[in-house]
Amino acid sequence: xxxxxxxxxxxxxxxxxxxxxxxxVTQEEADFTWLREKTGSTDGNLGxxxxxxxxxxxxxxxxxxxGRKPQTVYRMTAKGREALAGYVAALKRxxxxxx
Amino acid sequence: VAAGAxxxxxxxxxLHGEEIGMMDVDENDGANGTTREDLVQRVALxxxxxxxxxxxxxxxxxNFVLWGLVDIVGLVWQxxxxxxxxAWPIAITVGVVLQIVGVRIFYCRATTxxxxxxxxxxxxxxxxxxxxxxxxxxxAHRANGIAYLAAVFMMLGMAHSISAVILRWGVQGGVxxxxxxxxxxxxxxxxxxxxxxxxxxxxVGMVVFGLYAMMLERRRARQAPVMRHG
Numbered sequence: 521x522x523x524x525x526x527x528x529x530x531x532x533x534x535x536x537x538x539x540x541x542x543x544x545v546t547q548e549e550a551d552f553t554w555l556r557e558k559t560g561s562t563d564g565n566l567g568x569x570x571x572x573x574x575x576x577x578x579x580x581x582x583x584x585x586x587g588r589k590p591q592t593v594y595r596m597t598a599k600g601r602e603a604l605a606g607y608v609a610a611l612k613r614x615x616x617x618x619x
Numbered sequence: 620v621a622a623g624a625x626x627x628x629x630x631x632x633x634l635h636g637e638e639i640g641m642m643d644v645d646e647n648d649g650a651n652g653t654t655r656e657d658l659v660q661r662v663a664l665x666x667x668x669x670x671x672x673x674x675x676x677x678x679x680x681x682n683f684v685l686w687g688l689v690d691i692v693g694l695v696w697q698x699x700x701x702x703x704x705x706a707w708p709i710a711i712t713v714g715v716v717l718q719i720v721g722v723r724i725f726y727c728r729a730t731t732x733x734x735x736x737x738x739x740x741x742x743x744x745x746x747x748x749x750x751x752x753x754x755x756x757x758x759a760h761r762a763n764g765i766a767y768l769a770a771v772f773m774m775l776g777m778a779h780s781i782s783a784v785i786l787r788w789g790v791q792g793g794v795x796x797x798x799x800x801x802x803x804x805x806x807x808x809x810x811x812x813x814x815x816x817x818x819x820x821x822x823v824g825m826v827v828f829g830l831y832a833m834m835l836e837r838r839r840a841r842q843a844p845v846m847r848h849g
Contacts, residue, residue, distance in 0.1 A: 548733055
């Protein structure tokens, strides 16, 4: 990346994290198993990446029960939406010449 | 840059998924050293995931099939034993029980969108209203008037039409029109035709429509692009 070009948010840039944020932007909320299924990820890898997104404040996690089954539900925060929009804007600038 | 890359840059636009590559297990990669190819891959990844998220829908078609069949059974039962009060209350009670069982089998709260929540609310409120209306009519033995049947048709027509507007789905709009038209027709067709009108509406506007919706839900589930390792 050259001088003057926008920085890409490293938290958003990770492939799995970007995939999760792109999925969550279309939903009010989604549970862990759905995200795992859609991304083809493993429990451990997805769990670690979700923790990073949570620590960055991009997603909010809630644990609850559906009947007797425990369920971990994620929703994108306003900060996460801003970060994704910023990432898209940066991508636009970086790829702008060819778009 | 692929044409798809342009569309993903507006994340509110209509997107089309495409095959995407493997998911890195090591997710500590930042933006440093990102190549142009990496960026294009990220665009394709976003596009595929947004398309995938938008395809996530519930399974609701079975509800229409269930209630269509319940109502057909109620009608046939009532026709066979016209003076027996129990046909409708029993049919509706069995329908409610099957609905509860069906929700446990089919309903999956894996994701929620505002659109799905809105649609669910409309049909839940309509269902409760319909049950109260039909039960009180049946219990009071005053459920035989033309206006009673017309109101049932109109309620269903209204719920289908609202759903069609939200989903922008012409097929359901047609079904809504069928129910509303049936409600109007109740006042104009000879009394002996009413049972046939009811039967046709239930078969076409509930059972056939529900089966069609189930077929679309299955097809959509099969077509959904899933991100894969390797």
